[in-house]
Amino acid sequence: MAIPTNLLRRMAALVLAGASAAAVATPLSLPGSLPNMAGLGVGSTTEFAGGKDRMLGVVPGVRYVTAGGRLLEWYGPYAQFNFGGLTGFQWGPAVGLRLGRNNVDDPVVAQVHEIDTTVEAGGYIGYEYLSPGRVPWRLRGGINVMTNAGIVYGGSRVTATGTFWMPLHQRIYAGMGLGATWVSGSFNRTYFGVTPTDSAASGLPVYSPGGGLEQFTGWLAMIYQFDKHWYGGAMVYAQRLAGDAAESPIVTQRGTRNQITYGIGLAYSWR
Template sequence: MRTLRDASLLLGWLLALTGPVAAVGLSVDDVVPNFIGLGVGSTTQWHGSRDRMVGAMPGARLKLQGSRFLEWYGPYMGLNLLDDEGWEAGPLLNLRLGREEVDDPVVAQLPEIGLGLEAGGFVAWHHVNLTGIPYRLRLGLMASHAVLGQTEGSQLTPYASLWLPLSERLFIGSGVGATWSDKNFMQQFFSVSPAAAEASGLPSYQAGAGFRQIYWWPGVLWRIAPQWMLGAGAYGQYLVGDAADSPIIRERGDRWQWTFGLGLGYLW
């Protein structure tokens, strides 16, 4: 079954950004409060799948000394080690669930991909504008590499996001990004070996390293009470390069991948 990483990241953004977005236009301090929340979402079963799944993911963020913080969204955990007003950087861990017990009868004949753990780091810069039209801009880069389990390869993800307040309670945001994957990851998820081709009926295929997707997401946050925030959003991925050319995608999947989510967070 495909990982809910994408759903959890979307829901995590919706929950974790309640603090920074609430600060825009309301305070001169870009303060991220402590929070705990739960997100529910619908996403695809595996990278490129047409079949869908529904799941729930917890989320939490703990403010540490100064500007440091610890965040946890389902399979993702990150620790910001910088005490800086504009910069964030630190280690990350990500649990990747892979591709198991899929509904598609042809893809089910391909080798299953089990649980795996990725480790890496992130660096980001953010700016809160409090003059004129207030906004919060964030630019960043995440990098990870497989360290345990069945997942393989490395990832690089540059991203950007922008949030605007419509009122003291309602905020809208959007973001874009792309993911580069190395040869090991691409071959694991998108290649078809001669043995797998014979078992599934798909043609043989060898995927190489490169950008595998671009993505875009819109989100809405509504502060329903001083300590409660609702979030809703969509996360659209478009597979490119060798990922899109794979017969797994061309014959059994879809280049467009959509995740939809709702999140509720308690702040303190």
């Protein structure tokens, strides 16, 4: 079964990124100091983008600061390496595993072409601000560009995101984020299109979408520090399909444009 890559990534990333920010709000850490972290997230999400049948998933995550001050972030099927600073401008390469769509529960969508799991590569650029004031809130924004180089889809995906974290208590940190994704026509035709062969097999109308805005996203999360090393978190992540992706009969007739993921996680931090 296929789980949307961006949803999987959030399940791990919110726990680890939030816990890293939470450490700044405690007397155990110095402002601007980010601990190394590893953890697991478990949650419920849809089988594929635009679907309505749900499944459970478990994903790992790692946030590691090298001896040279570079940051490696690995969240589920996505990883990036930051050649910039831990705050300020950040940039570097990124790689991801985009899961396919096969063996889904929906009997109609199961008749639509299967999609292979594939590797994406690209890069990102962003900026992270840490408030020097008494309340160490964090603001991070960036743009991520990924491509599959035509192996499963052509063109690229461009995602813009913004996140905000703020301490509510010595051991409690709250976060929120917004995002939007633009995709190529080839991407939309692969993941949301219905070919004449698909139509004959499934009964869905033929649909050949173009590119453009694919989705809006938003999330809320809460992190709790149990002790010096252990953090727990909970989150809810909302995705609203837009543009040609939202008009696909896979979405309008068999699924929904509104996708919700929720989960909990546990992370261990060290210096």
